[in-house]
Amino acid sequence: DIQMTQSPPSLSASLGDKVTITCQASQNINKYIAWYQQKPGKAPRLLIRYTSTLESGTPSRFSGSGSGRDYSFSISNVESEDIASYYCLQYDNLPLTFGSGTKLEIK
Amino acid sequence: EVQLVESGGGLVQPGRSMKLSCAASGFTFSNYGMAWVRQAPTKGLEWVATISYDGSSTYYRDSVKGRFTISRDNAKSTLYLQMNSLRSEDTATYYCTREMLGAPFAYWGQGTLVTVSS
Numbered sequence: 001d002i003q004m005t006q007s008p009p010s011l012s013a014s015l016g017d018k019v020t021i022t023c024q025a026s027q028n029i030n031k032y033i034a035w036y037q038q039k040p041g042k043a044p045r046l047l048i049r050y051t052s053t054l055e056s057g058t059p060s061r062f063s064g065s066g067s068g069r070d071y072s073f074s075i076s077n078v079e080s081e082d083i084a085s086y087y088c089l090q091y092d093n094l095p096l097t098f099g100s101g102t103k104l105e106i107k
Numbered sequence: 108e109v110q111l112v113e114s115g116g117g118l119v120q121p122g123r124s125m126k127l128s129c130a131a132s133g134f135t136f137s138n139y140g141m142a143w144v145r146q147a148p149t150k151g152l153e154w155v156a157t158i159s160y161d162g163s164s165t166y167y168r169d170s171v172k173g174r175f176t177i178s179r180d181n182a183k184s185t186l187y188l189q190m191n192s193l194r195s196e197d198t199a200t201y202y203c204t205r206e207m208l209g210a211p212f213a214y215w216g217q218g219t220l221v222t223v224s225s
Contacts, residue, residue, distance in 0.1 A: 034210055036152070043202055043215035044152065050210070087152055091211050095168045096154040 002026050002090050006099025014107045018076045021102045023088035025069045032092035035064055035073045038101075039084045048073065080106060109133045109214045111203045116219030119193055129186040129203030129216055136184035137161070140206045143177060143188050145199035146218075155201070156188065157211070171197075193223045 003026040013019045023033065031051040036044040046055050048064040051071060061076045075082055083106055088099040115127040127143070143155040156177040157166045165177050176189040186203055200218040207213035 034212075036212070038152075043218055044212070045215070046210060046213050049208070049213075055213075089152075089212070091209075094157075094166055096157075096211060098152045098154070101151045 001095055002029060002093055002097050004088055004090055004097050004099040006088055006102060008102060009100065010103045010105065012105045012107050013078045015078060015080060017078045018074060019078055019104065020072050020074045021086055021088075023066075023071045023073070023090075023099045025071070025090055028068050029090045029092040031067060032090060033064070033066065033071045034089045034091060035062075036087045036089065037082075037084045038087065044087065075104075078104075078106070109205065111205065111214060111216035113201065113203050113216045113219035116201065116221045118222045118224065120225050121194060121223055123193055124189070124191045125193060125221060127188040127190070127201055127203075127219060127221070129188075131184045131186065131203075131205070134205075136179075137181035140211075141177075141179060141186045142204045142206070142211060143186075144202045144204055144212060144215075145197075146202070147196075147199045150199075153199075154211075158186070190221070193221075195223050197221065198223045 005024045035048040037047050038044040047058045052064045064073050086102045110132045112130045119125045140159050142157040145153050145155050158177045162179050174192045178187045200220050202218045203216040204212040205214040
């Protein structure tokens with residue numbers, strides 16, 4: 001199974017900050033990584049697919065990059081509506097595996 | 108608008124069975140692969156099972172293999188998850204999801220909570 005090591009577990013940011021979350025896969029995942037946002041009590045929402053492709057409706061302040069084993073997800077100009085948990089997912093190989101999540105809080 | 112509505116969750120005793128359903132609307136159900144993803148209380152996300160658009164291929168995580176069965180009825184636009192021999196560690200909110208353009212969990216239902224407890 002491919003392990004996805006996501007960090008940090010939590011983030012505290014001020015409005016307008018840029019934050020970055022990383023996911024490292026236990027092997028090359030060929031850019032097959034997606035990023036999800038989950039607000040409390042809600043279902044997750046797909047934000048980014050295939051490393052850097054933004055889904056329709058995803059604000060441009062969200063971005064993704066990476067290759068091989070190492071990937072990152074950033075939010076520039078953090079807004080209050082970005083308070084949520086964020087998860088990476090590798091979909092290169094079964095079983096599909098998620099990172100452990102990052103909880104974003106506003107200072 | 109894509110809609111996925113799960114039902115069938117609730118409280119069940121260890122060792123018993125439960126069947127979840129997911130009613131899909133707003134798209135041609137028979138064209139898309141579907142999957143179940145679960146989330147234990149206060150925990151992260153975990154893929155459970157996937158089924159191809161026509162039901163010919165199914166895939167499971169090891170911990171549910173042999174106990175859970177994913178299936179679909181394309182005529183009824185409904186996805187199912189039959190869960191047998193339930194364990195306390197199966198307690199979770201179960202989400203029905205749909206793929207899109209290769210991304211496996213592009214759309215999500217609201218989830219249904221399954222609690223396995225005596």
